[in-house]
Amino acid sequence: MYELQDVNKKIKKSLKKVGIGNKSSGSYVLDNENIFLNLINERYKKKLVITDIREGLKKYPWIKKYFWKLIEKNENNLTKKINNDLNGGYFIWIKKDAKINLPISSCLLISSDNYEQKVHNLIIAEEGSEAKILTGCTEHNYVNNAKHIGLTEIFLEKNAKLNFTMVHSWKEDTIVRPITRVELKEKSEFVNNYVCLTKVKDIKMNPKIICKGKNSKAISNSIILSKKDSSIDIGTTIDLMGENSNGEIKSRVVGSGSSKTIVRGRLNGKNKCKGHMECNGILISKDASIHAIPELDAKNNKAELSHEASVGKINQKEIDYLMTRGLSKENATNLIISGFINANFLKLPKKIEKMISLVFKKHLNLTEKHII
Amino acid sequence: MTLLKIENLEVKTEEKKEILKNINMNINSGEIIILFGPNGSGKTSLLKSIIGLPNYKKTKGRILFNGKDITEKKPNEIQKEGIALAFQNPPEIKGVKLKEIISIISKNSVEAMHAVEELKLKKFLERDINVNFSGGEKKRAEILQLLLMEPKLLLVDEPDSGVDIESMKLLGKKINDYVKKKKASAIIITHQGEILKHVKAKKGYVMLDGEIICSGNVKKILRSIKKNGYERCMNCKMLIKK
Numbered sequence: 001m002y003e004l005q006d007v008n009k010k011i012k013k014s015l016k017k018v019g020i021g022n023k024s025s026g027s028y029v030l031d032n033e034n035i036f037l038n039l040i041n042e043r044y045k046k047k048l049v050i051t052d053i054r055e056g057l058k059k060y061p062w063i064k065k066y067f068w069k070l071i072e073k074n075e076n077n078l079t080k081k082i083n084n085d086l087n088g089g090y091f092i093w094i095k096k097d098a099k100i101n102l103p104i105s106s107c108l109l110i111s112s113d114n115y116e117q118k119v120h121n122l123i124i125a126e127e128g129s130e131a132k133i134l135t136g137c138t139e140h141n142y143v144n145n146a147k148h149i150g151l152t153e154i155f156l157e158k159n160a161k162l163n164f165t166m167v168h169s170w171k172e173d174t175i176v177r178p179i180t181r182v183e184l185k186e187k188s189e190f191v192n193n194y195v196c197l198t199k200v201k202d203i204k205m206n207p208k209i210i211c212k213g214k215n216s217k218a219i220s221n222s223i224i225l226s227k228k229d230s231s232i233d234i235g236t237t238i239d240l241m242g243e244n245s246n247g248e249i250k251s252r253v254v255g256s257g258s259s260k261t262i263v264r265g266r267l268n269g270k271n272k273c274k275g276h277m278e279c280n281g282i283l284i285s286k287d288a289s290i291h292a293i294p295e296l297d298a299k300n301n302k303a304e305l306s307h308e309a310s311v312g313k314i315n316q317k318e319i320d321y322l323m324t325r326g327l328s329k330e331n332a333t334n335l336i337i338s339g340f341i342n343a344n345f346l347k348l349p350k351k352i353e354k355m356i357s358l359v360f361k362k363h364l365n366l367t368e369k370h371i372i
Numbered sequence: 373m374t375l376l377k378i379e380n381l382e383v384k385t386e387e388k389k390e391i392l393k394n395i396n397m398n399i400n401s402g403e404i405i406i407l408f409g410p411n412g413s414g415k416t417s418l419l420k421s422i423i424g425l426p427n428y429k430k431t432k433g434r435i436l437f438n439g440k441d442i443t444e445k446k447p448n449e450i451q452k453e454g455i456a457l458a459f460q461n462p463p464e465i466k467g468v469k470l471k472e473i474i475s476i477i478s479k480n481s482v483e484a485m486h487a488v489e490e491l492k493l494k495k496f497l498e499r500d501i502n503v504n505f506s507g508g509e510k511k512r513a514e515i516l517q518l519l520l521m522e523p524k525l526l527l528v529d530e531p532d533s534g535v536d537i538e539s540m541k542l543l544g545k546k547i548n549d550y551v552k553k554k555k556a557s558a559i560i561i562t563h564q565g566e567i568l569k570h571v572k573a574k575k576g577y578v579m580l581d582g583e584i585i586c587s588g589n590v591k592k593i594l595r596s597i598k599k600n601g602y603e604r605c606m607n608c609k610m611l612i613k614k
Contacts, residue, residue, distance in 0.1 A: 317463040320425050323447035324457050325477050325517065339467025339500070 011036060014138050015107050023351070025102035025131075026050040026092075031109045032117060033087035047098035048131075049091070050106075053120055056091030063091065066122060070153045070181035070210075078149050078177050082118045089119035089150070092133065093126075094160070100131040103352050107136045110146040110174075121152040125160035125188075132163040132349045137178070138170065147175040154180070156188035158213065165193040165352050167359060170200040172228060178205045186213030186242070192220040193346045194234065197359060199227040199257075206235040206264060211245035211273070222251040223341045226259030226288065235264025235293070240273035240303065247275040252341045255281065255288030266295040269303025277307035282314055282340055284333065375401045375438060375557050376422070376455075376525055382432035383421045383582075391417045392582045395433065399525070404551060404558045404571055406590045409579035410602045415561045416460060418579070419527040422559075423457045424450045437525070454524035458514035458531065460561070464502040470513060471497040478520040491516045491542070507534030515543050519550050526551070526558040532567040544570020565594040578605055 011029065025044045028051075029037035035052045049060075056063055073083040090106050110117050125131060137148055148170075156162055170176060184190055190209060209218040220236040238247035249265040267275035281290035296305040314336055322332035343353050343360050376399040383392035392414050399405055407415045421428040422435060424447045434443040442450050470493070478484035488494055491512045502510055511531055518526055528547065532540050548571040551558055560567060568590065576590035578597075585605060586593070596604065 315463065316427070318465050320427075320447065321459065321463050321465070322468075322473075324423050324425075324451055324459075325473055326448050326451045326521070327476065328448055329446075335468055335472070336465060339465060342467050344467070 011109070014109055014140055015136065023102055024105040025100045026104050028052070028090040028092075028106040029109065030088045030090070030107070030119065031111050032115055035088065036109070041102065044098075044100055044102075047095050048100055048104070049093040049095075050104065051091050053089040053091045053122055054086065056093075056122070060091075060093070063093075063122060063124070066124060066153065066155055067120075068153075070183055071151065071179065078179060079151065081116075081149060082120050082151050085118055086120055087118050089121040091121070092123045094124070094129040094131045094162075096126040097128040098126070098131070099129070103349070104131060104133045105135070106133065107138070108148070108150060109138060109140065110143055110148060111140050113144045114146070115143070116147040117149065119150045121150065123152070123154040123162070123164075125154075125156045125162045127157040128159045129157075130161040132165070132352055134165050134167070134352050136167045136169065137176070138168070141171075143171070145173050146171075148177065150178045152178070152180045154182040154190070156182070156184045156190055156216075158186045158188060160185070160188045162189075163191040163193070163349055163352070165346070165348060166195070168194075168196040168200070168203070169198045169359070170196075170203075172199045172230070173201050175201055176203040176205070178203075178207075180205070180207035182207065182209040182218070184209065184211045184213055184216035184218060184242075184245075187215045188213060189217045190219070191347070192218070192236070193348060194220075194222040195346070195359070196232070196234075197223070197225040200230050200232065202231045204233045206237060208237045208239065209247070210239045211242050211247060213242045213245070215244045215246075216242050217246040219248045220250070221346045222253075222263070223343075223345065224251070224253045224261060224263070225341060226253065226255045226257075226261045226290075228257040228259060230257075230259040230261075232259065233262040233264070235262075235266065237264075237266040237268065238275060239268045239270065240275055241270045242273070243271050245271065245273045247273070249277040249279075250345070251279045252345055253279075253281040253290050254337055254341055255283045255290045256285050258285070258287035260289050260291075262291045262293065264293045264295070265307070266297065267305045267307075269296070269298040269300055269305050271300050272302035273300070273304070275303070275305045279307075279309040280340070281311035282337065283312065284314060284337065373401050375399050375403075377436040378422075378433070379436070380433035381421065381430065381435065383417060384429045384431050386427050386429065390582065391428070392421060394583055397577070397584065399557050399559065401524075401557055402551070402555045403575065404560065404573040406565075406568065406573045406576040407559060407561045407579060408563075408565075408576055408593060408597055413579040414582040415579050416529055417582070419457055419529055419559065419561065422450075422527060423447050423455060451521065451523075455527065456518050456521040456523035456525075457527040458511075458518040458529060460529035460533070462502050462510055462514055464500070466500050466503060468501050469498055470501050473501055473517060474520060477517060479522060484520055487516055487519060491546070508536060508539045511535050511543060512539060515546055519546060522554070524554075524556050526556060526560075528558060528560045530561050530563065532562055532564065540566055541570055543567075547571055565598075568594065578602075580605055
């Protein structure tokens with residue numbers, strides 16, 4: 001087990017914001033465009049490659065067939081920007097049948113004002129491999145007006161299993177544009193978890209997961225705490241193309257302050273498949289808004305797709321009940337909200353759950369000004 | 373010594389619907405009171421008004437507890453004064469585990485675990501409170517919380533409805549033992565009076581249309597209700613009015 005001993009205090013503090021600690025099978029940290037850390041635990045050196053994408057393309061030319069495969073370079077302004085001026089990104093290669101028990105961690109950091117970070121990440125999980133990745137995107141506390149544009153292409157080969165947990169921790173003046181595309185081959189399983197508990201100026205993201213192979217399975221969970229005047233537009237699209245493919249989208253959103261949150265979900269049933277979507281939102285202030293847009297699109301009569309959605313304020317009966325147990329209104333509300341968006345909902349691997357539990361503890365302490 | 377005194381209490385809902393009127397009640401330390409009345413007569417509203425739930429607006433009268441006016445206090449403040457309520461239909465709270473609430477309310481963790489085992493709730497500790505609990509399990513969880521709050525006055529809303537005989541015996545015994553040991557008082561709502569086999573209560577009240585219409589020996593009242601229903605109470609009330 002290695003320690004992140006080479007990392008200075010400033011970086012450590014930022015890594016902590018997204019739950020990244022010491023115990024990883026490998027780590028990649030990008031600070032603006034500089035590779036700050038790129039380490040692999042000795043135990044996993046034969047099973048795992050983690051490197052900067054620019055290095056990866058030179059060292060492993062075969063990965064070019066995966067690079068820009070799931071999205072066109074000219075798809076939109078963001079992809080054009082990444083293609084024209086790449087600042088880095090990780091390449092993670094989990095080799096055939098490798099079982100990586102410790103989480104792989106990555107952190108994309110921004111360290112200067114007005115910086116627009118453009119990254120392109122590539123993950124290849126080979127046949128029969130199993131791994132969990134915790135990736136955090138954040139900036140140092142002193143950074144102002146940053147913009148993060150991150151493209152991630154993920155490939156799961158036959159029977160591969162990958163848990164991909166992304167924690168965002170931004171500031172109120174940051175603009176964030178992640179683009180994620182995932183392709184699943186036969187019997188592979190992908191779990192996508194997204195957590196954002198801090199205020200942010202503007203996030204727009206809608207990862208697309210393509211269940212291409214027979215019996216492939218995708219689960220996408222999001223936990224969002226929208227604060228102050230944050231504008232958040234997040235969603236997941238799952239294309240169920242393989243026979244007996246399975247997709248599940250779940251989101252829990254709490255809207256506070258004057259935040260505006262749009263939660264999208266789309267299941268495209270293109271074969272005999274099953275898909276379910278759940279979106280639950282709680283509004284805890286009179287000026288916040290949550291707009292749930294669940295979409296089901298079945299193009300095969302053997303597709304079974306369903307959804308349920310609810311948005312509203314906290315049930316007064318729950319607050320009353322907890323107040324009769326001696327809790328103030330504020331504490332009762334906090335307890336209900338932390339139950340509503342707790343880490344258990346994500347069904348995280350134990351080690352990652354432990355890593356991000358502190359992030360939850362820190363941000364789920366709402367004060368009277370959030371609750372109206 | 374009077375523990376709870378209710379004087380001329382009138383309560384309306386937020387929608388200004390009158391739900392309680394002319395409520396006068398005295399409860400002494402160590403006394404168990406039984407509240408009878410048909411559905412919708414105001415029994416639950418009375419308990420919820422005493423504990424200070426916000427949808428029960430007190431428009432007249434006052435409530436004194438230990439001589440202190442608690443009429444305008446919030447539920448958490450009233451709980452801290454020493455009053456606790458076991459709900460008839462407690463809400464389900466997703467993501468909040470029974471053990472979290474127990475750790476918040478209990479003063480002694482060893483005693484709390486003992487009570488958890490006695491009420492056969494150990495395997496429910498990790499479960500979200502009341503979510504997919506059966507009727508009997510909800511009642512046991514309510515009585516557990518009630519006792520762990522160590523109140524001077526217990527408000528117990530229908531502990532005997534939807535509960536099997538064994539559980540009712542257990543719940544009744546727990547309530548009775550607590551009242552005896554702590555010299556506490558209790559107001560218990562019951563329809564069938566089954567709980568009376570397990571708690572020592574002398575005085576009963578009958579409520580109709582948001583009012584207390586009679587009080588007296590609990591056994592006599594129960595016998596009369598079982599024999600004549602509330603029909604006779606209604607007639608009786610009419611006679612009083614005349």
